[in-house]
């Protein structure tokens with residue numbers, strides 16, 4: 001069964017579910033094989049694979065390249081392509097044109113847009129033009145220069161209400177689900193209770209409908225320490241370093257290649 005935006009919406013108020021990011025065919029296939037309903041080709045690509053320290057330098061070309069790699073190996077999950085910084089901020093027209101490229105060339109099923117009330121017009125236009133949208137509110141990393149750092153959002157009464165209004169606006173504009181990033185757990189519970197589309201939390205506590213994690217954090221496939229809200233379930237970094245050392249030792253000791261690996 002291929003996941004569609006409507007099927008994702010129908011998960012609201014049912015059992016919890018998970019979403020994962022992917023940037024390549026191999027990990028995307030692992031998640032698809034494990035029946036993960038939604039795979040996000042996140043612009044976290046910038047930090048997880050391209051060596052940048054934020055998402056801001058990531059381009060449409062970067063995102064299209066990795067979206068194609070992911071969609072080539074996914075049969076069932078809904079693949080969402082993250083719209084990179086400045087691919088939609090300049091105008092609704094640019095947003096529609098670039099989102100269209102993800103659907104036409106990247107074979108993505110939907111796009112993700114950061115922002116709430118301010119993005120209503122774009123979300124509505126995309127949906128009216130047949131492009132499903134995943135919203136993203138709370139901490140929006142593409143606005144990091146404005147926010148001044150990767151900080152928890154919605155701590156004051158004013159911010160709290162602003163994020164609720166953003167969630168309502170994203171829902172009303174026609175998004176099929178919304179990512180809540182780095183907000184207090186009470187706030188994400190409140191939002192999850194009042195909106196009718198699924199909430200997908202990252203650093204937003206346990207009461208969201210779903211949880212998403214960056215695959216590189218889950219696998220420990222990183223050179224950096226993890227954010228407080230992430231957790232690794234396997235330490236690929238240590239395993240890989242030890243594999244590299246063992247390969248080197250084998251070669252130096254004339255143990256690789258041996259007869260088994262030779263013609």
Ligand code: KIV
Pocket residue numbers: 021040041042043044045082136179181202212214
């Ligand atoms: O780019 C990304 O990986 C994201 C997730 C953190 C939701 O936007």
